[in-house]
Amino acid sequence: MKFSENWLRTFVNPALDNAQLTHLLTMAGLEVEENDPVAPAFTGVVVAEVLEVAPHPNADRLRVCKVNVGQAEPLQIVCGAPNVAVGLKVPCATIGASLPGGMAIKPVTMRGVDSQGMLCSAKELGISEESNGLHILVASATAGQDIRQALDLDDRLITIKLTPNKADCLSLLGVAREVSALTDTPLSAPANTPVPSNMAEVLPVKIEAPDLCGRFTGRVLRGVNAAAPTPQWMKDRLERCGQRSISALVDISNYVMLEQGRPNHIFDLDKVSGGLTVRWAKAGETLKLLNEQTIELAADIGVVADANGPEAMAGIMGGDATAVSTETRNIYxxxxxWWPEAIAGKARRYNFSTDASHRFERGVDFATNAEHIERLTQLILEVCGGVNGEPVQVGPIDDQAVNLPARTPVKMRVARAQKIIGVAIPESEMAAIFKRLQLSFTLEDGMFTVTPPSYRFDIAIEEDLVEEIARVYGFDNIPANPPVAPSKMLRQPEGQRTLSQLRQLVAQADYQEVINYSFVEAEWETDFAANNNPIKLLNPIASQLAVMRSNLVGSLLQTLRFNLNRKASRVRVFEIGRVFKRDAVVVDGPATVAGLDQPLHVGGLAFGPAQEEQWGTPTRAVDFYDVKADLELLFAPAAVRCIAFSPDEAHPALHPGRSANIEVNGRVVGWLGELHPRWQQKYDLPQQAAPVLFEIEAEALRQIAVPVFAEISRFPAVVRDLAVVVPIETPVQVLLDVVATARSESSALGVLQDVRLFDEFRSKDPAKGLMQNEKSLAFRLTLQDTEQTLDDAVVDAAITQVTQLWTQHCDARLR
Incomplete structure (x- = not known):
């Protein structure tokens, strides 16, 4: 909400300067975002009346002017503006004046003619970016008057950032009410003086949708002069509030909206066919709006229609067919x-927003329709008058109230308010605050019962009233006392990482953290999670952010695309965020919602070179095993196992042959793999290398084994290499698991410390001892005892048992 400080002070004028006023508003919850002067600082500029204009004797484009600046003698000024003319009132910078940018005005001689000042454009004064010549002032301006006073340039423009609940402050009157209450200064509201009717004409109006329109008020005016100019004072106020002056009728409509907070509409009566009907749109109906956009109306869009069909989008924008123009003579x-629920989100659906929808979807005063019609009528008669001296014919006000909101009283306990605020504010002071806020109330046994006024849609529960007390009492007056509570340092469990430690750990693995919305496109859920029934949002902030994510893949790929579009060649990112899945087992709790599981996951993506480009290492693309090594580092000292997906459980986002489940301590806690080629193609990702992704349960990464003491052997280790031939489809992990299981049961294997694969060989040539369906695996076995040096018999027994285990369980044979 942007407004002129001087306009506000016509409603309420507290004894505060600009800095104090803006601080007061901010501390009351109306955050001041901007506080700018109307014009930059300058001095020595006055109103000048052009008395004479003559051609310059030595320059075709210059004029020699005589101007009256309120001094004894006129000044001679050389001017090059194309619009200079006798009789105009314009700004004049006199000798000694200082203009924006540091320009100082001195006597000069221009092509042999003396000039004693400068006639100014709006751009030269810093009050406009456009310059089409001299800035023309109103004819009533007084020659010699300081231009800052004549144009009210010492005004300031204040922009406040309103929260959605403060719809009552979307007008000058609303902000003035707040200032009046905060400073206990009298409020001077605009007088909505009734205008007597001088004809009986009423336009028939029928309300068919009371759930759309609770009250409809209208009046017919005939014989208005729509071509009349908008008064300069009204133009100035509109422009300083961010509204462009269009025509007298439109300007008056916008002026009343800004002044009173009431969006309204003016129909060209001669273009209305029959009466008006307020209803929901019908299938197939279209409407050309004032912004020249033609839209197809949905069944949940409210309209104001005549015999020809919809003529306005209810509470949002009028139609082009019945719009007023300078030729208009008769108006309605x-x-x-309009009910807020019926307007909310409808404009955004058509990719635009209007001042009217912004107000109606938050709630507009339903008790002052007739008063605002009177204010509109009063200004139209004052500005537009009648045509050819004929008086404007004014019809009676037609007011239909069919379904108005109930003002339910809200109770507030004095003791409860004092406890929440932390200050023992007396009952009498609370009562005075409610009076200043114009809230009617009763007080009995320490309980206030407050009936919200018609313009306050934000007062519904006890906490709303407590907030009002705190705001007006003043947050600055509430002491900043530290909480009185026992402070006990809790010991961090040694076997658990904090999320902060987890972030540092992933960052140390050369990943950068990103934060994405939990709202994603529905198509991502179908593609990357095979989820055709995602959790949908009732009121998404954007059409493409309509569902909750069940994994982090889409968000990470969006980050990758963003970086690739900006020429990044190497991307390594991670995100710690919640995912949302349906789960009937989950019940309502302090941090849970029934039927909805919200686990915290850690997701990562690596793309591009495995290492930054350098002279010592050849450049190669990051692959599955690079990221697996990163995960082993994150889980250390726990061992990580990669279990290939079976055909019936392949992850929908990943390449079937290049992906696996991540298993830790016998439990699957996530997955790892390359993106499926079909998604690379669909989402315009480079085809020469696939991004590698992983997603892990955060809780699994947070758990860490507590270090346990183990004696270090003083005796040398024995290393043996063992090569076996196994079926080509046998995973290496199976062989390692067989040995790991047997070590806990066999005393002969107690000296076996490590088994590590160091070579794999495949060949289609039978002469090399391998069949087409076989592969050779070479393992390095490390044996060591803490009590003695191993002899050959002990070593041979362990090697023999390993060979037998692999032969029995893995169909292996020595090579």
């Missing part, structure tokens, strides 16, 4: 109460 004024 409309002021309605």
């Amino acid at each position: 004024l409309e002021a309605a109460f």
